[in-house]
Amino acid sequence: MKAWLQRWRSRRRLTCEDVNRFLAAYLDGALDAHTQAAFEAHLQDCDDCQAYLDQYRKTIELARQAADVPEPPPALIEHTLSFLRKRLFEEPPFNA
Numbered sequence: 001m002k003a004w005l006q007r008w009r010s011r012r013r014l015t016c017e018d019v020n021r022f023l024a025a026y027l028d029g030a031l032d033a034h035t036q037a038a039f040e041a042h043l044q045d046c047d048d049c050q051a052y053l054d055q056y057r058k059t060i061e062l063a064r065q066a067a068d069v070p071e072p073p074p075a076l077i078e079h080t081l082s083f084l085r086k087r088l089f090e091e092p093p094f095n096a
């Protein structure tokens, strides 16, 4: 088990960083019930992560529409998400 996952399980609370990690699994419906509940609880209290999730969904949606193909261009999604991650999770003082 990954160290961060172990830490999270002992803590039973999600940080913004955790939400970032679980996002893809969440949208795939791949989280277990407990993790999903914790994920959604964090989202309710965290505007930053709500905004991130919204942007994530919109990015995928827009890429699909623009390309008019079943799969959005992975490079476009990765580029946009990297930008968002940087803004939301790496650049201080976002929560200052």
Ligand SMILES: [Zn+2]
Residues within 6 Å of the ligand: 015, 016, 017, 019, 042, 046, 047, 048, 049
């Ligand atoms: Zn958050």
